[in-house]
Amino acid sequence: MNTIKEYFNLIKPNKVINVSQGDYLFNQNDAAIGVYIVQQGCIKLLRDTIDGNTVIFYHAQLNESLAEASLYSDYYHCHARADVNSIVEFYDKESVLKYLSLNIDSSLKFIEVLAKQIQRLRLLLELRSIRSARERLFQYLKLMSDDKGVFLFASTYKDLAITLGMTHETLYRVLSQLEKDKVIMREANKIILQI
Amino acid sequence: MNTIKEYFNLIKPNKVINVSQGDYLFNQNDAAIGVYIVQQGCIKLLRDTIDGNTVIFYHAQLNESLAEASLYSDYYHCHARADVNSIVEFYDKESVLKYLSLNIDSSLKFIEVLAKQIQRLRLLLELRSIRSARERLFQYLKLMSDDKGVFLFASTYKDLAITLGMTHETLYRVLSQLEKDKVIMREANKIILQI
DNA sequence: CGAGTCGTTGAACGGAATCAATCGTCGTGG
DNA sequence: CCACGACGATTGATTCCGTTCAACGACTCG
Numbered sequence: 419m420n421t422i423k424e425y426f427n428l429i430k431p432n433k434v435i436n437v438s439q440g441d442y443l444f445n446q447n448d449a450a451i452g453v454y455i456v457q458q459g460c461i462k463l464l465r466d467t468i469d470g471n472t473v474i475f476y477h478a479q480l481n482e483s484l485a486e487a488s489l490y491s492d493y494y495h496c497h498a499r500a501d502v503n504s505i506v507e508f509y510d511k512e513s514v515l516k517y518l519s520l521n522i523d524s525s526l527k528f529i530e531v532l533a534k535q536i537q538r539l540r541l542l543l544e545l546r547s548i549r550s551a552r553e554r555l556f557q558y559l560k561l562m563s564d565d566k567g568v569f570l571f572a573s574t575y576k577d578l579a580i581t582l583g584m585t586h587e588t589l590y591r592v593l594s595q596l597e598k599d600k601v602i603m604r605e606a607n608k609i610i611l612q613i
Numbered sequence: 614m615n616t617i618k619e620y621f622n623l624i625k626p627n628k629v630i631n632v633s634q635g636d637y638l639f640n641q642n643d644a645a646i647g648v649y650i651v652q653q654g655c656i657k658l659l660r661d662t663i664d665g666n667t668v669i670f671y672h673a674q675l676n677e678s679l680a681e682a683s684l685y686s687d688y689y690h691c692h693a694r695a696d697v698n699s700i701v702e703f704y705d706k707e708s709v710l711k712y713l714s715l716n717i718d719s720s721l722k723f724i725e726v727l728a729k730q731i732q733r734l735r736l737l738l739e740l741r742s743i744r745s746a747r748e749r750l751f752q753y754l755k756l757m758s759d760d761k762g763v764f765l766f767a768s769t770y771k772d773l774a775i776t777l778g779m780t781h782e783t784l785y786r787v788l789s790q791l792e793k794d795k796v797i798m799r800e801a802n803k804i805i806l807q808i
Numbered sequence: 809c810g811a812g813t814c815g816t817t818g819a820a821c822g823g824a825a826t827c828a829a830t831c832g833t834c835g836t837g838g
Numbered sequence: 839c840c841a842c843g844a845c846g847a848t849t850g851a852t853t854c855c856g857t858t859c860a861a862c863g864a865c866t867c868g
Binding site for chain 1: 626660662663664666667668670681682683684685686690691710713715717720722723724725727728729730731732734735737738739741742743744745749752778
Binding site: 810815 | 844848849
């Protein structure tokens with residue numbers, strides 16, 4: 419639903435790229451040559467901060483686009499890394515811009531995708547303004563879980579910690595705290611909110 | 614340059630609204646009825662977190678649009694408050710969407726504005742991942758200052774503290790620390806980086 | 809099998825939040 | 839017009855929570 423793929427099908431990808439686990443699709447400050455759509459696997463957008471920490475902006479999943487924001491920028495502003503072996507389609511910038519300028523429906527869809535991105539980023543920013551680690555995690559889980567209170571995570575706890583702006587040690591601690599207080603239950607790769 | 618105003622001039626605003634200092638143009642969870650462009654003054658987009666803190670997403674200045682991201686959403690996701698007496702133009706959602714669907718150039722410009730927003734938000738998120746308050750402030754100043762190292766702030770120190778995700782007390786402390794260490798100089802409403 | 813990484817817990821430290829108090833300024837209303 | 843209140847700017851003292859450093863078991867992958 420939040421994918422642009424369906425509105426993007428009149429244009430052919432320039433190429434299809436295999437990215438092995440751990441490899442970078444592109445790096446921060448590389449020339450921004452185009453956008454990508456994930457066909458298989460998952461690409462993570464991240465940046466390294468001056469003090470050696472990491473920020474994760476986005477996990478691009480199946481059919482989701484990435485680097486859209488770089489359409490109007492000369493270089494990429496973050497790294498794109500594959501956590502698992504992944505396949506992505508590449509669309510060069512000129513073709514995309516031309517395509518958008520000819521297909522108003524796609525442009526509108528693109529606007530929608532970008533607007534959603536903005537809301538997602540604002541949400542992350544809001545979360546970061548919650549000082550308490552426990553509360554920050556709890557609010558995140560509440561936001562990200564489905565109506566049954568189930569939160570599935572594709573990624574690792576370490577990544578979750580990064581997303582939440584805390585160390586993984588702190589995350590483990592607040593997780594077991596919340597579990598002890600019967601606020602959550604943990605299973606294989608899901609967390610269940612007790613409401 | 615980052616304003617949509619110039620590409621938005623074929624459409625007439627539904628109305629022009631005066632917002633007095635301290636008043637809210639709209640509140641979080643109000644029905645999203647349209648977008649606004651600042652004609653005079655400054656509108657701040659903000660949200661309150663669960664623990665009583667505040668997040669500032671954006672300061673919309675002259676000719677900048679606000680609430681664009683709400684075009685595809687049923688309600689506003691944040692508050693919009695005027696810090697000074699301000700005047701804004703209002704464009705209802707349907708007209709804007711219709712206008713965009715008829716004017717490909719405006720759509721593309723809109724995409725550009727949204728892309729810039731995303732990059733700004735990512736920057737803020739990156740800043741939030743810097744743990745040390747001093748370093749966080751320093752990086753912010755480096756990013757936001759001009760090539761002479763001058764950072765002008767329209768707003769107050771308190772708002773700056775909120776933007777940086779720290780208390781105003783902490784901000785004052787690191788400010789005077791940086792000043793003592795001759796990293797910055799402070800004047801009326803500017804901060805000058807010594808490089 | 810060993811290297812590497814994730815998940816987990818413990819102990820100690822440090823830095824930012826919190827609480828508190830003061831000063832200056834600005835606007836307002838009696 | 840001046841007193842008063844509100845709020846921004848500033849600094850001090852104390853507390854507390856998250857980081858940091860460290861160690862260990864489990865698991866995977868080459």
